[in-house]
Amino acid sequence: MxxxxxxxxxxxxxxxxxxxxxxxxxxxxxxxxxxxxxxxxxxxxxxxxxxxxxxxxxxxxxxxxxxxxxxxxxxxxxxxxxxxxxxxxxxxxxxxxxxxxxxxxxxxxxxxxxxxxxxxxxxxxxxxxxxxxxxxxxxxxxxxxxxxKEQQAKRLSTLLRSIIDASPDLIYYRNEEGKFAGCNRVAEQMTGKTEKQLIGLTPHEVYDEELALQVVASDQEVLESNASITEELWLRFADGRLRYFEMRKVPFFDNDGTRLGLLAFGRDITARKRAEDAVNKASKDKTAFIATISHELRTPLNGIVGLSRMLRDTHLSEEQFSWVSTIYASAITLGNIFNDIIDLDKLDRDRLELQLKTVNLKEFTQEISSIIELLAADKGLKFESQIIDPVPNTVEADGTRVRQVLWNLLFNAVKFTQKGKVSLTIEAQDMGKGMSNVKFIVRDTGVGIPKQEIDNIFAMYYQVKHPDHQMATGTGIGLAICKEMVTLMGGEIKVNSVVGEGTCFTVEIPVQISNKPMQLAELQVTGLNILLVEDIELNVMVARALLEKLGQKVDVAMNGKDAISMARATQYDLILLDIQLPDMTGFDVASVLHEEGLVEQTPIVALTANVIKTREEYLNNGMDDVIAKPIKKSRVIDVFNQLFVDEPVAVQCSVPEAVNAELESILDLELLQMLVDTIGHEMVRTSVKVFQENMPEYMEILQLSLSANEKEDVCAHAHKIKGAAGSVGLARVQKIANQIQQGDHPTWWENVHDWVEELQMAVQQDMQKLDQWIDAQHIDD
Known part of the structure; x- marks a missing residue:
């Protein structure tokens, strides 16, 4: 306004x-x-x-x-x-x-x-x-x-440091340059230097040169692969003590993922190492003891079995024939008991293996029945054997192991039966795809087994506690070994029993039906000039008599030196070589003969009472085959026919052992030959191709499961690989995969990484061998 x-x-x-x-x-x-x-x-x-x-x-x-x-x-x-x-x-x-x-x-x-x-x-x-x-x-x-937080971190750091220093393990860490960046008190005691003195030093400035080189090499492996490793080594403390450590080395990183160096943790396992060494020494001592006992016992046993068998072939009265038969059956019994002891040692060392061969079930039954019949007759018992058709004529099985299982069951049946009878029944059920489930049924009318004891009879060294059982003695290991063998063959063993009425054992084993012709039971070669190298006169007498009866000519050398001299002077068709000689081993003799070129055309067959070793060990030491003592006529005929009979049928069903010793340890030649004969080369090749395509994925999953420490998955995938490898005849791959799938093995974690690496290598190498074998078979056709 x-x-x-x-x-x-x-x-x-x-x-x-x-x-x-x-x-x-x-x-x-x-x-x-x-x-x-x-x-x-x-x-x-x-x-x-x-x-x-x-x-x-x-x-x-x-x-x-x-x-x-x-x-x-x-x-x-x-x-x-x-x-x-x-x-x-x-x-x-x-x-x-x-x-x-x-x-x-x-x-x-x-x-x-x-x-x-x-x-x-x-x-x-x-x-x-x-x-x-x-x-x-x-x-x-x-x-x-x-x-x-700093106070808490300080307290935690102090606590952590106290824990690390209080730890009995050796702990240290090094930076990217390989220099010490820290350690605990045990490391200080070991090196004789304080942590401050160690910081900035390299292994070459702390350890002796040999140990430093080993440590630096493993450190480099960790840093190059960015993966942890475990190694075992001896470390000498500053006070002179020498301790055995299991070292675990791992790379470590900061929060941003930048690698800072490596951590090393060492567990003092000196006590465990010494215990393992003691166990290994004890095992070796036990094996050596069993090997010695094997030789010492089988030498007289060889004479008893051989001479009693030869005596039975002479003209005897009925009473004399009964006596000789009893001697023969008793010697066979002793031999089978000793086989149980040998197999027990093999079970302890995980070396019990199967040797699949073509077995004629009817002949197999007759062979074992003839011996059991003698034992039963000696006790006044009746023995019956029966084959219920349809049963395959021939199957692929480990006849020795099956015979040993049935022998234990039948021998026990005779031993625990006072009156009545013992019977063996064989029947089979077709499973398809060339497989058959063969059942061996052993019945007796003996004292029976109490119901509460049935679950325990397969335990090692266990014997049934029953008044009526006291008249029979034994080791208590037979049934335990039987169960292990049947399980190894993929079968099962069952038992039903009524006290006072008798017992029935049923053994079921899945087997491959064989379409290959059996090798002739009759010897197809005579007139061979044979050098027998044996230092026991009784064994010489038995072996010479058997060989000469088979139409062969025999020269004898009692030691290794004479054997080498005679081989230099005469070209022999065959050398039968005892392994344990007074002046040298049979392996030494074979080595000299091979080095001097004296046996280029002469097979060497080992004669041995030591059944501790596997057949492959003999083949790898210059032998072409093995005959175990006591010498069996059937085994001699089998080996001679394989080595000397050049017959199309024999070549078709079996390749000479000397040529295929390496392949047999890698491939299942019998299965592969059967597959080729049954489904043809192209189908086999197609199956192998499918396996080759799937195997990288199987191995990758196996490696990932192992890296994640998933034990069940590792075992499951190993089982899958085992089955796949078995279907195409990769025997060694199958064997290694079987080791990996055994997750309950006490040292599984300690060995599984090595087994997986071994499996990876075996797959690569054995596939080449398999391809070469298939190509060779195709060319032969």
Whole structure:
């Protein structure tokens, strides 16, 4: 709202008028007006007083006016001038005041703005102060938390350090440059240096050169592969003690994944190492003892079996024949008991193996029945054997192991039966795909087994506690070994028994039906010039008599030196070589004969009573085959026919052992030959191709499962690989995979990594051998 201008006074208006019109003009007008006023006043006054007007009244009035008017005019002019000046001064003051007021308004507005800005700044400063206080509080809390965490970390670090120092294990860590970056107290004791002294040193500056090279090599392996390794090595402490450590080395990384170096953890396993060495020594001593006993016992046993068998072929009275038969059966019994002891040792060393061969079930039954019949007759028992058709004529099985299982069961049946009979029944069930489930049923009418004892009879060294059983003694290992053998053959053994009525054992074994013709049981070669190397006269007599009866010519050497001299002088068709000779081993003799080229065309067959070793061990030491003592006529015929009969049928069903010794340890030649004969080369090749395509994936899954320490998955995939390898005849791959799948093995974790590496190598190498064998068979056709 605008202010109304102030009302001006008459004096100001007069002053303004004087100022506008000028002083002179206003003075003249003023004089005239004054004169007129004077004249008029004089006239009025005279008229009131005298009633008449005189001239001198007007003259006096004019003179008086003219005299007083200048002074009045001067006064008035000065007054107006002063008034005008005052007005101008006032106006200037007013203008100045107005300007001051305007400035004051501006200043007031600016002051208001400044006050608002100041208030805003104060508010901002207040807010900033609050934020600063909040930040300070957060900082204080963070400092307090950090301090607490540092204290906690310090306590944890101290605790961790105390734990590491208190650990009985050797612990140290090294950086990327291979220098020590820290260790625990055991490492200080071992090196004789404190942690501060060790930091910055390399293994070459701490260990002796040989140990340093070994340590650096394993460190480099960890850093190159970014994978952990385990190694065992001897470490000598600063005080001279020598300890055996199992070292575990792993790479370690920071939170960003940057590798900082490696950690090493060492467990002192000196006691375990010494215990293992003691166990190994004890095992070797036991094996050596059994090997010695094997030779010493089988030497007289060989004479008893051989001479009694030969004596039975002579003209004897019925009573004499019965006596000789009893001697023969007793010797066979002793031999089978000793086989149980040998197999027990093999079970302890995980070396019990199967040797699959073509077995004629009817001939097999007749052979074992003839011996059991003698034992039963000696006790006045009746023995019956029966084959329930349809039963395959020939199957692929380990006849020796099956015979040993049945012998134990039948011998026990005779031993625990006082009256009545013992029977052996064989039947089979077709499983398809060329497989048959063969059942061997052994029944007796003996004392029986109490129900509560049945679950224990297959335990090692266990014998049934029953009054009626006390008349029969034994080792208590036969049934345990039988169960192990049947399990190894993929079968099972069952038992039913009623005390006082008898017992029935049922052995079921899945076998491959064989379509290959059996090798002829009759000897197909005669007139061989044979060098028999044997140092026991009784064994010489038995072996010479058997060989000469088979139409062969025999020279005898009683020691290794004579054998080498005779081989140098005469070219023999065959050398039968005893392994344990008085002056050297049979392996030494074979080595000399091979080195001198004396047996390029002469097979060497080992004669041995030591059944501890596997057949492959003999083949790998220069032998072409093995005949175990006591020497059996059937085994001699079998070996001679294999080595010397060049017949199409024989070649078709079996390849000479000397040529295929290596292949037999790698491939299942009998299975492969059967597959080729049954489904043809192309189908076999197709199956092998499918295996080759799937195997990388199988191995990758196996490796991943092993890396993740998933034991069940490792065993499951190993089982799958085992089955796949078995279907294409990769025997060695199948065997290694079988080791891996045995997750309950006590040293499984210690060996599984080595087994997997061995499996990987075997797959690569054996596939080439398999391809070569298939190609060779295709060319032969």
């Amino acid at each position: 605008q202010e109304k201008p102030p009302i001006e006074s008459w004096a100001i208006r007069i002053a303004q008028l004087v100022s506008r019109c000028g002083t002179l003009r206003i003075s003249i007008v003023f004089v005239i007006l004054t004169l007129l006023f004077t004249l008029g006043g004089s006239y009025a006054l005279r008229m009131s007083i005298s009633g008449e007007v005189e001239l001198e009244d007007f003259v006096s009035a004019i003179i008086l006016t003219m005299l007083s008017a200048p002074w009045v005019l001067f006064f008035f002019s000065e007054l107006v001038k002063q008034l005008e000046q005052s007005r101008h001064s006032l106006k200037e003051v007013v203008c100045q005041l107005e300007r001051l007021r305007e400035e004051d308004v501006l200043l007031n507005r600016e002051l208001h703005n400044n006050i608002s800005q100041l208030n805003h700044e104060i508010e901002q400063r207040k807010q900033a102060q609050e934020e600063r206080e909040a930040v300070l509080r957060d900082l204080e809390n963070e400092i307090r938390d950090k301090s607490e």
